[in-house]
Amino acid sequence: GAGVSQSPSNxxxxxxxxxxxxxxxxxxxxxxxxxxxxxxxxxEFLIYFQGNSAPDKSGxxxxxxxxxxxxxSVSTLTIQRTQQEDSAVYLCASSLTVGGRPYEQYFGPGxxxxxx
Amino acid sequence: DAKxxxxxxxxxxxxxxxxxxxxxxxxxxxxxxxxxxxxxSQGPQYIIHGLKNNETNEMASxxxxxxxxxxxxxxxxxxxxDTAVYYCIVRVVGNYQLIWGAGTKLIIKP
Numbered sequence: 001g002a003g004v005s006q007s008p009s010n011x012x013x014x015x016x017x018x019x020x021x022x023x024x025x026x027x028x029x030x031x032x033x034x035x036x037x038x039x040x041x042x043x044e045f046l047i048y049f050q051g052n053s054a055p056d057k058s059g060x061x062x063x064x065x066x067x068x069x070x071x072x073s074v075s076t077l078t079i080q081r082t083q084q085e086d087s088a089v090y091l092c093a094s095s096l097t098v099g100g101r102p103y104e105q106y107f108g109p110g111x112x113x114x115x116x
Numbered sequence: 117d118a119k120x121x122x123x124x125x126x127x128x129x130x131x132x133x134x135x136x137x138x139x140x141x142x143x144x145x146x147x148x149x150x151x152x153x154x155x156x157s158q159g160p161q162y163i164i165h166g167l168k169n170n171e172t173n174e175m176a177s178x179x180x181x182x183x184x185x186x187x188x189x190x191x192x193x194x195x196x197x198d199t200a201v202y203y204c205i206v207r208v209v210g211n212y213q214l215i216w217g218a219g220t221k222l223i224i225k226p
Binding site: 004031033035040041042043044045048050056091093095103104105106107108109110 | 150157158159160161162165203209212213214215216217218219
């Protein structure tokens with residue numbers, strides 16, 4: 001079946017512009033995650049959505065970052081007034097939830113963001 | 117969640133078994149060991165997880181020591197396509213946050 005998809009695959013933007021990154025999770029997965037990965041580093045947690053519950057935004061690095069998930073499916077990560085330090089690969093993952101507990105995460109290919 | 121320690125890099129000959137170690141000496145009783153890998157320019161891929169018994173699936177085997185302070189991921193017949201960064205993570209099932217270290221860069225050589 002279809003996996004997690006993300007768009008665009010690459011985004012180059014000028015400092016100060018806003019960007020939107022999209023994630024389509026696996027159908028039926030109620031949990032959705034956003035991570036950021038800088039070059040040569042492990043993944044940094046950004047935000048977690050679970051069904052209709054309030055999202056866990058504890059990993060968002062500043063108020064320039066926001067995310068929403070419409071209809072419990074597609075999610076959009078928005079970065080306002082981009083800075084050069086925002087350059088990274090942004091990864092989305094989704095997972096099943098059984099008995100309220102999320103299970104193994106399946107990742108999309110990521111969006112490589114470059115801020116010039 | 118407990119912290120893990122992995123070697124920075126390892127080499128393995130194609131066709132041989134690749135054994136990737138992971139130390140998790142502060143693991144607690146309700147924490148599982150998870151392994152993911154990330155092939156260059158792709159998102160991470162789930163491999164396997166276990167609690168205390170050894171586990172095997174179509175991709176790999178996971179050997180966990182009796183005291184649970186360390187584990188080894190085994191790729192039985194490594195191929196060039198297994199070249200990737202391998203991440204060992206321990207977490208409580210149901211705790212959705214995965215704490216990622218730098219992983220082990222495994223290079224399979226022909």
